[in-house]
Amino acid sequence: MSSASLKPAAIPLQDPGPTPREHAAVAAAITACRDLPGALLPLLHAVQDALGYVPSASLPMIAHALNLSRAEVHGVLSFYHHFRTSPPGRHVLKLCRAESCQAMGSVALEALAKQRLGIDYHATSASGGTTLEPVYCLGNCALSPALLVDDELMGRVTPQRLLALLDALESGS
Amino acid sequence: MTVTVYVPADSAAVSVGADAVAARIALLAQQRGKAIRLVRNGSRALFWLEPLVEVATPAGRIAYGPVDATQVDSLFDADFLGGGAHSLRLGLTDEIPFLKQQERLTYCRIGLIDPLDLDDYAAHGGWQGLQRALALSPAQVVQEVHDSGLRGRGGAAFPAGIKWKTCADTVAAQKYIVCNADEGDSGTYADRLLLEGDPYSLIEGMLIAGLAVGATEGYIYIRSEYPRAFRVFNEAIARAGSAGYLGDNVAGSGRRFGLQARLGAGAYICGEETALLESLQGRRGQVRVKPPLPAHQGLYGQPTVVNNVVTLGSVPLILARGAAFYRDYGLGRSRGTIALQLAGNVRCGGLVEKAFGLSLRELLHDFAGGTASGRPIRAVQVGGPLGAYLPQDVLDTAIDYEAIAAVGGMLGHGGVVVFDDTVDMAAQARFAMEFCAAESCGKCTPCRLGSTRGVEVIDRIRTGVDPVRNEALLRDLCATLLDGSLCALGGMAPFPVLSALDNYPEDFGLAR
Ligand SMILES: Cc1cc2nc3c(=O)[nH]c(=O)nc-3n(C[C@H](O)[C@H](O)[C@H](O)COP(=O)(O)O)c2cc1C
Ligand code: SF4
Ligand code: FES
Numbered sequence: 064m065s066s067a068s069l070k071p072a073a074i075p076l077q078d079p080g081p082t083p084r085e086h087a088a089v090a091a092a093i094t095a096c097r098d099l100p101g102a103l104l105p106l107l108h109a110v111q112d113a114l115g116y117v118p119s120a121s122l123p124m125i126a127h128a129l130n131l132s133r134a135e136v137h138g139v140l141s142f143y144h145h146f147r148t149s150p151p152g153r154h155v156l157k158l159c160r161a162e163s164c165q166a167m168g169s170v171a172l173e174a175l176a177k178q179r180l181g182i183d184y185h186a187t188s189a190s191g192g193t194t195l196e197p198v199y200c201l202g203n204c205a206l207s208p209a210l211l212v213d214d215e216l217m218g219r220v221t222p223q224r225l226l227a228l229l230d231a232l233e234s235g236s
Numbered sequence: 237m238t239v240t241v242y243v244p245a246d247s248a249a250v251s252v253g254a255d256a257v258a259a260r261i262a263l264l265a266q267q268r269g270k271a272i273r274l275v276r277n278g279s280r281a282l283f284w285l286e287p288l289v290e291v292a293t294p295a296g297r298i299a300y301g302p303v304d305a306t307q308v309d310s311l312f313d314a315d316f317l318g319g320g321a322h323s324l325r326l327g328l329t330d331e332i333p334f335l336k337q338q339e340r341l342t343y344c345r346i347g348l349i350d351p352l353d354l355d356d357y358a359a360h361g362g363w364q365g366l367q368r369a370l371a372l373s374p375a376q377v378v379q380e381v382h383d384s385g386l387r388g389r390g391g392a393a394f395p396a397g398i399k400w401k402t403c404a405d406t407v408a409a410q411k412y413i414v415c416n417a418d419e420g421d422s423g424t425y426a427d428r429l430l431l432e433g434d435p436y437s438l439i440e441g442m443l444i445a446g447l448a449v450g451a452t453e454g455y456i457y458i459r460s461e462y463p464r465a466f467r468v469f470n471e472a473i474a475r476a477g478s479a480g481y482l483g484d485n486v487a488g489s490g491r492r493f494g495l496q497a498r499l500g501a502g503a504y505i506c507g508e509e510t511a512l513l514e515s516l517q518g519r520r521g522q523v524r525v526k527p528p529l530p531a532h533q534g535l536y537g538q539p540t541v542v543n544n545v546v547t548l549g550s551v552p553l554i555l556a557r558g559a560a561f562y563r564d565y566g567l568g569r570s571r572g573t574i575a576l577q578l579a580g581n582v583r584c585g586g587l588v589e590k591a592f593g594l595s596l597r598e599l600l601h602d603f604a605g606g607t608a609s610g611r612p613i614r615a616v617q618v619g620g621p622l623g624a625y626l627p628q629d630v631l632d633t634a635i636d637y638e639a640i641a642a643v644g645g646m647l648g649h650g651g652v653v654v655f656d657d658t659v660d661m662a663a664q665a666r667f668a669m670e671f672c673a674a675e676s677c678g679k680c681t682p683c684r685l686g687s688t689r690g691v692e693v694i695d696r697i698r699t700g701v702d703p704v705r706n707e708a709l710l711r712d713l714c715a716t717l718l719d720g721s722l723c724a725l726g727g728m729a730p731f732p733v734l735s736a737l738d739n740y741p742e743d744f745g746l747a748r
Contacts, residue, residue, distance in 0.1 A: 100536070101498075103518035108460075108499055129518075142520040143501035145460045157461075161422030162617055163653045165667070166580035167608070199504060199621075199671065201461050202419060202428040203248050204653070205283035205578060205585030214463040218251035 081120045088113040089121040093128040102129055103139055107146055115155075116147045151194035152187040154232045157211040160197045163204035172208055172225055179229050192233040238271040239317045242290040242297070244347065245276035246432050247464040248425070254287040256305035261289070264312050272317065278433020280347030281587035282334055290329055293319040299326040334603055339565060340589045341573050342550045346433045352471055354479050357436045363487070365552030369444045370489050377448040378404055381551060383559035385571025389426075390416050390507070390544030391620070391648045391724075393637045396551075399541060402531035404449040406539040411451035413442050414516065414535060414542045417458040417465070418500055418507035421620025423579040423651030427545035429587060431458065431465040434549070435472035436481075441548035443486060443493050444555055445541055452492045455535070457512050459500040470497050504621075504675040508723050509542040511677060522677045523723045544649070546575055565591035570636040580617075580653035581607045590635075597631040599652065611656040615664075615740070619648025621671050622728035624735035625655075625664065644735065646728070661740035665733045666694045672717075672729035682717045683726025689713060690733065697744050707746060710737070 081089060092109035096102045106125060110117045117140055126133045140146050158173055180188040180195060187194045203209035206218030212228065243258040244250075258274060265272045280288060288301035289311070298319045300311060307324065314322040326332055340346070349356040357363070369377050382397025403411060415438065419427040430438055442454045458466045473495055476482050484492045498516055505511045506521040513535050515521040534540025550572065554562045562572045570592035576599060578585045583605040600606070600613060607613055615625045623646050626633075630643045640647045655664075669690035676683045690713055697706045714730035721727035741748050 101516050101518035104498065104501060104515065108501070139518065139520055143503050145500075145502035161671075162621060162664070162667070163423045163579040163651075165664070166653060166655045166659065198461060198502070199675070200420065200422040200424070202425040202465075203251055204423045204425055204580065204651070205281075205582075205587075206248055206252055206286070207580060207585075209251065211461070216247045216251040216464070218248060 079120065081118050081124065085114060085118045085121055086124075089118070089124050093125065097128050103131070103136065104143075107140060107143075111146055115151050116149055119148045152191050153235065154192060154213055155194045155196060156228075156232065157196045157198040157201075159199070159201050159203075159207070159209045159211075161200040161204075163200070164208040167207040169208040172210075172220060172222065175222055175225055176229065179226065180233075188233060190233050192235060193229065238273050240273045240275060240292040241265075241317070242275045242277045242292075244279040244286065244288060245351075246279035246347075246429070247462075248283055249279050249286040249288070250464075252286050252302070253305060257287045257289065257303050257308060260305045260308040264308060268312060270312075270317055275350050277349060278345075278347050278351045279429065280329065280335065281343070281429055282332065282584070283586045284584045285326065285332075288329075289316075291316055291319060295319070295328065297329045299329040299332065300324040301326060334584055334586065334588075337602065338589050339573055339591050341553050341562070341565070342437075342546060342575060343430070343434070343587065343589045344553070345437065346429060346587075349434070351433050351435055351468065352475060354436065354475060357434075361556065362436055362552075363440060363481075365555035366440050366443055366481075366487060368555045369447050370487065370491075374404060374448050374450060377444060377555065380555060380559045381448070384554045384562040385559075385566070385569070386547065386550055386554060386562065387570070387637070388544055389546035389550070389575070389649060391421070391646075393647070396543060396547055399531055399543070400445065400449050402529065403451075403539045403541045406532055408539050410453070410536075410538045411449055412535045412538060412540040413445045413449070413451045413454040414509075414513065414530075414540055415442055415454070415456040415545060415548055416507065416509065416512060416542055417456050417462075417545050418504075418512060419459055419462070419545070419649070420504040420507040421649045421651050423617065423653035424577050424620060424649045425579075426575040426577055426587060426650060428462050428465050430545055430549045431462070432468050435469050436476060437552055438469075438545060438549045439472060439476050439481065439495065441551035442495060443481065444551050445543065445548060446493045447491060449539070449541055451539075451541065452494065454493060454495040455516055456495070456497045457500055457506070457516060458497055459506075460502050466497060466499055473497060503677075504671075505677040505723075505725055508725070511723075512542065513540065520677075522679055525722065546649075566636075567591075567593045567634075568636055569638060574635060574647070574650055576635065576650045576652055578604045578652055578654070581609055581613075581656045582654050583608050592636045593634050595632050595634055596626070596652075599635065600631065600654065604654065607654060607656045609656045609658075611658065613654055614657040614659055615655045615661060617653040617655070617664075617732065618651070619646040620651050621668065622646070622724060622731055623648055623651075624731040625661065625739065626735070627739045644731070646731070661736040661743040662694065662698050662745075665736040665744075666691055666698070668729055668732040668736075669694060672725060675725060677723075677725070680721050680726055682713075682720040683729070686713055686717055687726070687729065690717075694733075694744075697746070700745055703744070703746055707737070707744070
C-alpha cells in the first residue's frame with residue numbers, strides 16, 4: 064500500500080450546497096411534509112415532484128429538518144428505485160420489463176428503445192430528451208406491452224408506436 | 237332527450253385512447269346538436285374491448301368497442317346514441333359472454349358508476365355494509381367476516397376474520413388499519429381497478445375494519461407506478477370526508493376514523509407487510525422477523541390490521557348481504573369469489589370474478605379465448621413473479637388455494653399470465669433470478685447475493701458450459717434460497733426457476 068492512499072479523500076473546503084432553485088424546492092417540501100407521521104417518503108416525493116430529482120446536496124437540509132442523520136436519509140433515498148439524485152431528461156420513459164409484457168414482445172421493445180436512444184437503462188439520451196428506466200409492472204397487463212411516459216400510461220405498444228413516441232420525445236414535443 | 241354516454245377514465249382505457257374518444261364524442265355531440273351526458277366511468281375490465289363506449293338506452297346499456305377516436309364520426313352517423321347498428325356494436329353490455337358468465341360481487345359496481353360520484357355509489361348499494369356494521373357490536377362484525385370464510389387476497393390467503401380478532405383482542409390506546417395497495421405482482425391489476433373504479437367501496441371496507449377492531453386511523457399504501465390511482469383515491473378520501481364518512485363522527489355514529497393515502501417508491505418488497513409498515517414510517521423497506529405479528533405490534537408498534545385492497549373491498553358486501561351469502565360461493569376452504577386477472581398472451585384479457593372452483597382450462601378457453609397470437613399455449617404463470625410456470629397438463633386443476641398448491645403452484649393475488657409456444661423458458665428462469673436480485677431487501681445473503689449467482693449459473697447452462705454440473709449447482713442454490721430466506725421473495729423465487737427447469741429442460745439445452 065502506498066502512503067498516498069492513506070490520505071483522506073479530499074473534501075471540498077466550500078461545499079457549494081443546493082442551488083437556490085433546489086433550496087427553495089426542498090424548503091417548500093419540508094414545510095409541507097415535516098409534521099406528517101413518517102414524513103421522509105412524502106417529503107422525498109415532494110422534492111422529486113418539484114425538481115425531477117432529489118439533489119444529494121439537499122440531504123443535510125432534509126436530515127436536519129426531520130432530526131435524522133444524513134446516513135439515514137441517504138439510506139432511504141438509495142433504497143427506493145423511484146428516486147433519482149440527478150436531473151432527468153425532459154421526459155422520463157419507463158418500460159415495463161415484467162412477465163405479462165414479456166409474453167407480448169417487450170424484450171424487443173427494450174432493445175429498440177435502447178438502440179434508438181443510444182443508451183442503456185438509468186441514462187439520458189444525448190439530446191437530453193429522454194431518460195430511460197425499467198419498471199416492473201404498471202398494472203396494464205391485459206393491454207401489454209405497456210409503458211409509462213412521464214405520468215401517462217400507454218398500452219398495446221407496438222414497435223411502430225414506440226418509434227413514433229421516441230421521435231416525439233426526442234424532438235422536444 | 238339527453239342521452240347518457242359512458243367512456244371509461246380508467247388508466248388502462250386511457251392508455252389506449254379513451255380520453256381522445258371522450259373528447260371527440262363531446263365535440264361532435266355539440267356540433268350536431270345532440271344533448272348528451274358524458275360519464276367517465278371506471279372500466280368494465282373487458283380490456284380487449286377498450287376503449288369501450290356505452291350508451292344508455294331503454295333496453296339497457298349498449299356497448300361499442302374497441303373504439304378509436306377516428307371512428308367516432310361514423311358512430312354518430314350510425315345513430316349510436318339511439319343504439320344504432322355499427323360494426324363496433326357489441327349489443328347489451330351485460331350480455332357479453334365474458335361478463336355474463338361472471339359472478340361480480342366485490343366488483344359489482346366496477347365500470348357501472350362514476351367512481352367519484354357519492355350519489356351513484358349510494359344508489360348502487362354503497363354504505364349498506366357500514367350501516368349494518370354500525371348496528372352490530374365490534375365482536376359481531378369480526379364474527380361475520382370470520383364466518384364468511386374470507387381469506388386474504390394479497391397472496392398469503394390468511395383468514396381475515398382471525399387476523400381481525402387477533403387485533404381486536406389486543407388492548408392498546410391506538411390501533412391502525414393499513415390497506416396494502418402495493419400490487420407489485422406482474423400480471424395483476426385487480427387493486428388498481430378497484431382504486432380507480434370503486435374507491436368508496438374500499439373506504440367503506442376500511443371503515444368497517446376500523447369499527448371491528450377499534451382502530452381510529454387508517455393508511456393506504458399505493459405504489460408509485462399507479463399515479464392515476466393515487467390521484468383518484470385522494471380525491472375519494474376528500475369527498476368522503478366532506479360527506480361525513482371520515483373524521484371524528486363517521487356517518488353520524490360518533491365514532492372516529494381518519495384515512496391517509498401514501499405513495500410507495502418503486503420497491504416490490506414493500507408489498508410484504510412488515511416492509512410496508514417500515515416504509516410507511518419513512519424507513520428503508522426492510523422485512524422484519526415475525527413474531528411480533530403486525531396485529532400485535534405493527535405500525536409505530538401498535539396493533540395493526542394489514543389487508544389487501546381486494547380483501548377490504550369485499551368486506552362491505554359481506555356485511556350488507558351477510559356471511560352466508562358470501563360463503564355459499566366457492567368450495568372447500570376457498571370461499572366466496574376470486575378476482576382472476578387474465579394477462580400476457582391472451583385474446584381476451586380482463587378481470588374475471590368467479591366463485592372459486594372453475595378450472596384453469598375453462599378460464600383460458602372460455603374467458604381468455606386462447607392466445608392473442610393464435611399459437612398454442614405453452615406455459616401459464618399463476619400468482620405473480622414468484623409463481624411456478626405451469627405446463628399444459630395441469631390446466632384441469634380447479635382454481636382453489638389448496639388445489640393450485642397441490643400442483644406446485646400458488647394462486648397468490650390471482651394473476652394469470654399466458655405464454656405461447658415461442659417463449660424461451662430458460663430466459664424466463666433467468667428473469668426470475670434477475671428480478672429477485674433487483675428487488676431483494678438485502679437482509680438475507682441467499683436472496684441478496686445468491687440471486688445474482690443464479691443469473692450467472694443459468695447463463696452458463698444456456699451457453700452449454702458444463703451444463704450437468706451447473707444444473708446441479710442451480711438446484712442446490714434454489715434449495716438454499718428455499719430454506720435460507722426470511723420472506724417469500726427469496727423463499728419462492730426458486731418456484732419459477734425450478735418449474736421451468738423441470739417442465740421445459742429442453743429450453744436449457746438439457747435432456748428431459
Ligand atoms: C415479497 C412479497 C410481496 C408481497 N406483495 C404484496 C402486495 O403487493 N400486495 C399485497 O396485498 N400483499 C402482498 N404481500 C403479502 C403481504 O405480506 C400480506 O400478507 C398481505 O398484505 C396481507 O393482506 P391480506 O391478508 O388481505 O392478503 C407480499 C408478500 C411478500 C412476501
Ligand atoms: S428473502 Fe430477500 S427480500 Fe425477503 S427478507 Fe430476505 S433478503 Fe429481504
Ligand atoms: S407486466 Fe407489464 S404492465 Fe403488468
